Amino acid sequence: MTFQNVTLSLPSGLVGTLRMMALERDAALDDLVRGMLDREAMRLRSARAAVEAHEHRVSRLRHLLAPDMQRATDWADLQSHLALYGV
Numbered sequence: 001m002t003f004q005n006v007t008l009s010l011p012s013g014l015v016g017t018l019r020m021m022a023l024e025r026d027a028a029l030d031d032l033v034r035g036m037l038d039r040e041a042m043r044l045r046s047a048r049a050a051v052e053a054h055e056h057r058v059s060r061l062r063h064l065l066a067p068d069m070q071r072a073t074d075w076a077d078l079q080s081h082l083a084l085y086g087v
Helices: 010-025 029-071 075-083
Strands: none
Touching: 010 029, 029 075
């Protein structure tokens, strides 16, 4: 794994908190921050993947139900069409 140096401006209070956390965990400050950033990046990627999967399912559902929605003459008619799909 290759590393790049990045300079961040952080509030003094946050830096102090991070230093205390690193000291309590017997870890280097950069290792602590790198681990936090890595976990947050993984969480955000996972959340985005979940949103994309949801959007894909909604798109497929719209495609499946579009003909029934177009043919329905009112809400009751639409409900009866959707009931065929268990909706």
